Amino acid sequence: MSVDTPLRPSLPEQTSTPAPLDPQAAPNTQVAPDPQLRPDGTLRHLLTLETLPRAVIERLLDRAQSYVRPLGEPPPASAELAGRTVANLFTEPSTRTRVSFELAAKRLGAQVVNLEVQLSSRVKGESMLDTIYTLEALYVDVFVIRDAEAGVPGLVAENVRPHVSVLSAGEAHVAHPTQGLLDALTVRQRKPRFDSLAIAIVGDVRHSRVARSAYHVFRALGAGEVRIVAPPAYMPEATEFTACVRHTTLSKGLKDVDVIMMLRIQKERMSQASLPDADRYFAKYGLTPERLALAKPDAIVMHPQPMNRGIEIASDVADGPQSAIRDQVRNGVAVRMAVLSAVCAGRGTNLK
Numbered sequence: 001m002s003v004d005t006p007l008r009p010s011l012p013e014q015t016s017t018p019a020p021l022d023p024q025a026a027p028n029t030q031v032a033p034d035p036q037l038r039p040d041g042t043l044r045h046l047l048t049l050e051t052l053p054r055a056v057i058e059r060l061l062d063r064a065q066s067y068v069r070p071l072g073e074p075p076p077a078s079a080e081l082a083g084r085t086v087a088n089l090f091t092e093p094s095t096r097t098r099v100s101f102e103l104a105a106k107r108l109g110a111q112v113v114n115l116e117v118q119l120s121s122r123v124k125g126e127s128m129l130d131t132i133y134t135l136e137a138l139y140v141d142v143f144v145i146r147d148a149e150a151g152v153p154g155l156v157a158e159n160v161r162p163h164v165s166v167l168s169a170g171e172a173h174v175a176h177p178t179q180g181l182l183d184a185l186t187v188r189q190r191k192p193r194f195d196s197l198a199i200a201i202v203g204d205v206r207h208s209r210v211a212r213s214a215y216h217v218f219r220a221l222g223a224g225e226v227r228i229v230a231p232p233a234y235m236p237e238a239t240e241f242t243a244c245v246r247h248t249t250l251s252k253g254l255k256d257v258d259v260i261m262m263l264r265i266q267k268e269r270m271s272q273a274s275l276p277d278a279d280r281y282f283a284k285y286g287l288t289p290e291r292l293a294l295a296k297p298d299a300i301v302m303h304p305q306p307m308n309r310g311i312e313i314a315s316d317v318a319d320g321p322q323s324a325i326r327d328q329v330r331n332g333v334a335v336r337m338a339v340l341s342a343v344c345a346g347r348g349t350n351l352k
């Protein structure tokens with residue numbers, strides 16, 4: 001099936017049998033060291049959660065939790081990153097990720113530059129790597145990169161100097177690791193026993209980097225069950241999400257789950273012909289109060305935002321008592337502080 005296969009909402013329910021959630025088979029148990037880690041095991045880059053050891057993920061979540069404050073209290077601040085420079089390079093639009101990386105870096109005392117890529121010399125044909133080398137010469141220590149093209153954060157990570165770190169802020173449909181961490185932190189705050197949880201990832205799974213990173217982090221943390229629920233056209237290939245039960249209807253997919261993670265329809269990654277009709281989509285896949293009632297009574301609702309209200313989620317669910325969506329945003333700053341702190345701490349005291 002092509003990525004752009006149109007939505008076919010009239011197909012009957014399909015349920016697949018997944019590979020078992022066997023921790024021995026999980027990719028995190030691989031023997032080869034994760035190239036995102038330094039030889040001493042500290043985090044240098046963060047490009048994906050797929051290969052990150054569970055212990056590293058848990059340390060990042062613990063650290064992030066230490067930065068969480070109730071709204072209304074002053075946010076945490078330190079001079080931990082004093083003397084460091086963080087550059088945000090975003091070639092795709094962003095509100096939450098860009099602002100929270102900037103706030104995180106500033107609250108840790110770093111200097112921050114935000115490169116408006118459409119105003120930079122890339123529009124004159126300068127390659128991404130030449131832009132990176134220029135910023136390296138200006139003493140940038142950490143690059144935060146969002147790019148619509150798969151492979152860009154990894155290419156940059158392979159080409160920066162040893163003291164420099166690269167953090168993905170969203171790579172095409174492939175990965176959004178800090179979103180995965182903030183999603184895991186949000187779940188953990190409310191439901192700390194991952195092994196007893198059933199989690200449904202719902203909507204346009206096929207085009208979603210958020211879904212991929214969520215799948216990797218929930219698996220790494222030993223979630224009892226991770227399901228995907230999507231129209232057939234928005235199901236990922238069978239080679240992905242192999243540990244998930246697959247459902248094509250909300251009536252089965254939401255039954256008795258503890259966590260519902262709704263996804264945005266990724267219009268920017270679809271052809272015109274693949275775009276769903278908004279009313280038809282909402283009628284079949286929108287999360288309404290009635291459908292939320294299929295889940296456990298204390299289930300939480302998440303959405304990475306930006307939300308298409310009235311298409312994938314009803315406003316009274318998004319703003320309702322079971323919604324954890326604003327906690328996700330708040331946790332985003334804490335998680336990005338934890339990641340920045342980790343990559344800079346591991347670098348040692350090499351500032352002169």
Ligand code: CP
Pocket residue numbers: 093094095096097098170179304305306
């Ligand atoms: N969730 C998320 O990545 O939002 P932004 O696109 O606003 O950064």
